[in-house]
Amino acid sequence: MQNNKVTIHDIAKALNLDSSTVSRALNDSPRVIQKTKDIVLAKATEMGYQRNHLASSLRKSKTNTIGVIVPRISRHFFSSVISGIEETAYEAGYTVIICQSLEQFNREKKIINTLMGQRVDGVLMSISMETKDYKHLEVLKKQGIQLVFFDRHCDIPNYSNVLIDDFNSGFEATEHLILKGCKHIAHFSGPQNLEIYKNRFKGYKHALSKHGLPFEEALVFPSKLMEEDGRKNSEKLLALPNPVDGIFSANDVAAIGAIKYLTSNGVKIPEDIAIVGFSNEPISTVINPALTTINQPGIEIGKAATALLLRQITKENDALDAQTIIMDSNLIERQSSKK
């Protein structure tokens, strides 16, 4: 019965109506009497009608589609964010196109073009690590396409950011250790060209100074988000003259490496050394009950960013001011650690 590609014209013909009336009926326009709507709707389902969004979007120049650009979908933090984005978008009747930059500037550029070609109504993105220059984003503004950044701060005037309060997270993580009685707290830092790691580091220093502990350069160990770093850092750390009794790791991968190395070398966690690590991956939550984690609220960030973007899309006229939303990450203590 129902066949390939039924259009509003087919319905109109079958009902001796005009296609515009059918269109209005299907869009629940107040300018069509209820009875007509019922008839049209019944016929439409009977004939297996499927609205063609392409045509509709073309006509309305509104696609109800948003583009999402993340460095890598399979990183748990980003997939959580996407999950939140999809949910909020779905509820609002929006479709989501997902792209991954793989941290490559060129891919990012090409993706922007693709999304423009798809005529998305807005874009949510976490800028790639390689990106230092933002010219490729100007076209979006020129076309009136809304853009909201999440997770990775991007300082372009008039654009909104949805971020995690890394300074505060670093501060809380470190203070947590201090309150547990730690006196010599090491810091495994991340790449210092990234704001998030800089801020966590600042939070660490601030907590130390607030509690009257000295900041020692020797206790700061760089790391490149590899387990190997965690192992090597731990090795050096055990060789220090003053024994360390706490570690705040700005990234969980290094924390994992550290835990593996330390435990296999007879160090008890958290009795000898307490550790707090960020959890970008669900890994941390189970790797060791002794690891206290700072959880990144991916889903919430996704929802907040999407809600903001949709607000900007719909209120495009009296353009919303750019704003920065700061989400709190939450410290989750797995075990009453330490002393």
Place this chain on the structure above:
Amino acid sequence: MQNNKVTIHDIAKALNLDSSTVSRALNDSPRVIQKTKDIVLAKATEMGYQRNHLASSLRKSKTNTIGVIVPRISRHFFSSVISGIEETAYEAGYTVIICQSLEQFNREKKIINTLMGQRVDGVLMSISMETKDYKHLEVLKKQGIQLVFFDRHCDIPNYSNVLIDDFNSGFEATEHLILKGCKHIAHFSGPQNLEIYKNRFKGYKHALSKHGLPFEEALVFPSKLMEEDGRKNSEKLLALPNPVDGIFSANDVAAIGAIKYLTSNGVKIPEDIAIVGFSNEPISTVINPALTTINQPGIEIGKAATALLLRQITKENDALDAQTIIMDSNLIERQSSKK
């Protein structure tokens, strides 16, 4: 200079050409002389032209878009698959629309409609757990939209599946334990209405029988993919008259619960009890060096499924036969476990 919404007509006007020539030039048609192409292309970039895919797709009734339906994006296995899908699709010039069913049949139904409305060229899906009835998928076939299932087998004639060899994985996991010297191996099973868990269970039984070990119903513990199950099962398991010396868990969440419970009750892993668990999440790879894992090749599945789908889309005429691709999962031993 470049402004809002440049169309091929604008380019044509600026060049004293016809829009059709511009269109052909931009599509690199052989029916346009090279010189013209160069001029058009130059002007296009100069004016900041962006092809409108909506219009193009509408005209060609081909969107170069594929829809993906997964139960939940943030589950690591699925985000890996999506990652693979996105990569392969991107290379082939396709855009990917992601949707999550959240295991709900109604959402799945609605998503199918949305994707049809978006006129996707094909769909990749992992059917929701709630879905028992496949009528809502018939429209796809009726509209000639290609469909490939992945991970969760779906037995509808003429549709392809890309799956993991669960029987073999279950077999290998169990055999691994046997070869390590285990004599009493428990099995934490998953929901038996799902093929994958049934097959892992079968693999378990087959390994036992192959090696002359008795199958004992009492050693099979149901689980619903919750840590809690793992804990409860472990509790029961410790109370058995014959001590268990190995566990093959069909899902890693239960395995994690088990490890937490067992280690906190003084059981040494793998010395007392060796464990092999599936790793849907990266969790397992680090939770305990003693946990041997069976890794699900998400990215590879995504790539294979996409490649297959694209082949079906492009060779639509002499329709490809439905096929089933079986991917091997690989057992990763974290430590020379046991005895």
Place this chain on the structure above:
DNA sequence: CTGTTAGCGCCTTCAC
């Protein structure tokens, strides 16, 4: 309340 008309931007016959 419903019909008429026009066009969103592109591609594709068909002419020349």
Place this chain on the structure above:
DNA sequence: GTGAAGGCGCTAACAG
């Protein structure tokens, strides 16, 4: 090798 014309399916004026 290029131009002219028409239409993909839908919606938004403008009528009546």
